[in-house]
Amino acid sequence: MSSNKFEFIYKSLRLEIEEGVYNDTMILPTEMELCKRFDTSRNTIRRAIQVLNDDGVVYSAKGRGVVILENTNIDKMYFKIGNFQGLKSLSSNKYVKKDTKVQLFKEITVDEILAQKISFIEGERVYKIERTRFLNGKAMMFDTSYFKKSIIKNLTEDIVKGSIYDYIKQKLNLKIVASKSILKIDTACEKDYEYLHLDSNNCVGEMINVVFDDRGRLFEHTVVRYIPNEFALVTFDKQV
């Protein structure tokens, strides 16, 4: 049981859809019927249905009803990108061995050139960190991160070797609430060949990620370069 009514209703309906309860009509019961069944107001039902819409599970058709979207292969591969964890591995093996090697850790001042590349202001003191990420011993990602010193105070190489995010959340007591990412494919450069296990591929994926705390302050800018074939991203879009 969830703490929120609308969340409980959402989970109930989602489960029933997956179990095929509505397979004969492919339409949910009307909002008024759901009101009676869950003994709640229409707004609360609508809120639960809104989440189903956001998930890409149903489509609310005005005047007709809440239509269940046909099942697809893509649903089985569903996962979200970002979430400050980076990309999701396609090899969804639970027993992968993860390793991180810190290649660089130093404090610098943002100059004009860097300020144009990232969203920090010239003159800002930042920590610059380079890390290689290994899965099962294979170098799969190379991260270049900048953290604002004014927000992420007293960072040390030891902290970076462990979990920066645990430090931010537990020691600094900062709330991390949002991130924005941009993704593209780039021709591999020398550093990529040096640090990543590219096999014969000569391209990499690039993900730029900026992260915000609950004061709305941008405190991290990270560029992740990652190898082909191993990572994917799923999106969902509505309306034309």
Added chain:
Amino acid sequence: MSSNKFEFIYKSLRLEIEEGVYNDTMILPTEMELCKRFDTSRNTIRRAIQVLNDDGVVYSAKGRGVVILENTNIDKMYFKIGNFQGLKSLSSNKYVKKDTKVQLFKEITVDEILAQKISFIEGERVYKIERTRFLNGKAMMFDTSYFKKSIIKNLTEDIVKGSIYDYIKQKLNLKIVASKSILKIDTACEKDYEYLHLDSNNCVGEMINVVFDDRGRLFEHTVVRYIPNEFALVTFDKQV
């Protein structure tokens, strides 16, 4: 002026945020204040603020207020993927010349192997279409599409040469309401070298896209292979 109250309020606030009206506090007026200003109920204000949250423009902090997220470079590059248009070009030049060449158009029956790859049922009659997309004369994308004949009736090569979506919307009078995509990087195969302008790159991006009508029916499955360096995607994530 928008037709909906909440949409009008959303647009007003969004504009004011972009103009820097709240730069001193970086916090929006309280919901009650906005109720008075727009002469509306709190639910309507909350709905407008919800859209700002979805956009990644603000973060609603319980007990404190609606915090404006600091501006970033990524916001300037903001656009959405999918929308049944495919990927967004990085060269945001308005004067690009677009061309499409139909490489293949035929009717086939989904066999066991194809049914496992795409989300259609074995035995279904489909149109298989291969198209190369050119921007300024450069081959940038190669699409392989399957359309269900039972839904997209009487497709011809002439229609395919023009706009399939115009045909679907205007002639067939179908409403297209949603799509799901999966994105990854793949090592280039022979067909990629044959059809795409890869330069010295040996990888491509792959986007698989499935599209639904307003009956919840999946009617299209498309695989887009596209060249590196030219396309990007922006995402926004909340909560950790």
Added chain:
DNA sequence: GAGTGGTCTAGACCACGGT
């Protein structure tokens, strides 16, 4: 015309943040 979801109102109580 009957029934559906979409918008909107005017209230209520709660959980959390800051003082």
Added chain:
DNA sequence: CCGTGGTCTAGACCACTCC
């Protein structure tokens, strides 16, 4: 403690779909 946003209620009217 007060003020904030988060949840929820019980109504109302509208636009659309389908018969």
